[in-house]
Amino acid sequence: MDVNKTKSEKPKLINMKIGIVCYPTFGGSGVVATELGKALAKEGHQVHFITYRQPTRLDFFSANLFYHEVDIKSYPLFEHAPYELALASKMVNVAKYEQLDLLHVHYAIPHASAAYMAKQILKEEGIYIPVVTTLHGTDITLVGKDPSYEPVVTFSINQSDGVTAVSEDLKRATFELFDIKTEIEVIPNFIDLDRFKKQKKEHFKLAICPNGEKLLVHTSNFRKVKRVEDVIKVFFEIRKTLPVKLLLVGDGPERDKMERLCRELGTCDDTRFLGKLEAVEEVLSVADLFLMPSEKESFGLAALEAMACEVPVLSSNAGGIPELNIDGVTGYACEIGNIEEMTKRALEILDDANLPRFKANALARAKELDVSNILPQYEEFYRKTIEKSQANILNLG
Numbered sequence: 534m535d536v537n538k539t540k541s542e543k544p545k546l547i548n549m550k551i552g553i554v555c556y557p558t559f560g561g562s563g564v565v566a567t568e569l570g571k572a573l574a575k576e577g578h579q580v581h582f583i584t585y586r587q588p589t590r591l592d593f594f595s596a597n598l599f600y601h602e603v604d605i606k607s608y609p610l611f612e613h614a615p616y617e618l619a620l621a622s623k624m625v626n627v628a629k630y631e632q633l634d635l636l637h638v639h640y641a642i643p644h645a646s647a648a649y650m651a652k653q654i655l656k657e658e659g660i661y662i663p664v665v666t667t668l669h670g671t672d673i674t675l676v677g678k679d680p681s682y683e684p685v686v687t688f689s690i691n692q693s694d695g696v697t698a699v700s701e702d703l704k705r706a707t708f709e710l711f712d713i714k715t716e717i718e719v720i721p722n723f724i725d726l727d728r729f730k731k732q733k734k735e736h737f738k739l740a741i742c743p744n745g746e747k748l749l750v751h752t753s754n755f756r757k758v759k760r761v762e763d764v765i766k767v768f769f770e771i772r773k774t775l776p777v778k779l780l781l782v783g784d785g786p787e788r789d790k791m792e793r794l795c796r797e798l799g800t801c802d803d804t805r806f807l808g809k810l811e812a813v814e815e816v817l818s819v820a821d822l823f824l825m826p827s828e829k830e831s832f833g834l835a836a837l838e839a840m841a842c843e844v845p846v847l848s849s850n851a852g853g854i855p856e857l858n859i860d861g862v863t864g865y866a867c868e869i870g871n872i873e874e875m876t877k878r879a880l881e882i883l884d885d886a887n888l889p890r891f892k893a894n895a896l897a898r899a900k901e902l903d904v905s906n907i908l909p910q911y912e913e914f915y916r917k918t919i920e921k922s923q924a925n926i927l928n929l930g
């Protein structure tokens with residue numbers, strides 16, 4: 534790692550070598566990790582992704598980006614192959630041979646405990662590598678607090694050299710649900726506005742809304758926690774007073790049930806299930822309103838993607854969503870499951886007298902969370918964590 538001074542004499546790290554561990558599939562934490570790695574690489578850092586599959590959004594060549602696949606060996610004795618051990622072993626090898634400065638793991642389970650194991654193994658060889666853990670949400674609120682994982686999650690968070698959370702609410706929940714003895718810094722999720730800036734897709738809008746209907750969009754992994762049924766119920770209510778169409782992007786366990794609900798309510802003609810889409814920005818760029826009625830949501834990256842396309846958000850007030858979707862400004866954040874309130878607020882946003890204001894506010898909020906504003910926060914956090922860990926090593930020596 535080289536440390537240079539900028540004009541303001543603030544140390545700026547260049548040529549840092551960072552290992553990023555994440556889930557590579559569709560899902561917020563993997564997207565954030567991949568986009569972070571790409572942005573760091575653009576800044577000149579060397580980034581090594583360690584995952585069990587090529588991250589979805591890592592499909593191009595860059596001299597600063599590397600991908601290391603975790604080899605998960607199966608054996609007849611294993612009912613479940615020990616992924617965490619294979620991951621820790623891969624972390625050890627990559628950290629050692631690529632001479633990483635820091636390991637940044639996204640989603641505590643099992644990445645933080647695997648990183649702890651890797652750190653201990655490396656220490657035996659005289660290699661000290663600091664670990665940063667970013668908490669994303671369900672690793673704390675849904676899965677992590679389950680007694681079958683809780684002791685290991687608590688331990689590995691406390692053993693991390695730096696911990697970040699994607700919202701103030703997630704930080705609060707982590708202290709409430711676990712016995713945490715370390716500091717947690719909030720670094721919000723971000724968006725690459727260049728990718729998400731509004732595209733001219735009027736022909737697409739015309740094909741979906743031939744009679745000038747307003748277009749509502751929801752994207753998720755169709756898990757129970759997303760309350761997709763509320764999307765369909767709110768749409769059903771709005772449709773009684775306003776010509777509207779609904780696009781549902783994504784797939785998951787609740788999809789069949791949601792298709793049945795549309796049939797029961799008779800909304801199928803105005804609703805389309807599009808399945809998983811890589812270029813979600815194409816759909817978002819023609820939307821008038823984004824719906825996120827989730828039961829739990831530490832941040833709501835999908836809503837930020839919509840806002841970056843100038844789309845206001847009608848959401849629940851779960852978890853960290855109100856930190857992103859400012860109630861009455863970028864949309865509304867209503868009580869979870871309150872269909873009547875959500876319908877009223879959706880109609881207010883969609884009113885032609887209000888819509889331009891909500892759209893402009895949504896985009897302005899997204900601009901605050903552009904990657905160019907958030908990346909320096911991660912770089913600074915890495916710098917602090919590396920310095921702290923080097924000071925600890927000197928003290929121990």
Ligand code: GMT
Pocket residue numbers: 559560561562563565640669670671699722754756758829830831832833834835852
């Ligand atoms: O919510 C999901 O289904 C996926 C999950 C993940 O880890 O991929 O999302 C969590 O992390 C995202 C990125 O930080 C956040 O935007 C989501 O709000 C959060 N999900 C929940 O808290 C339920």
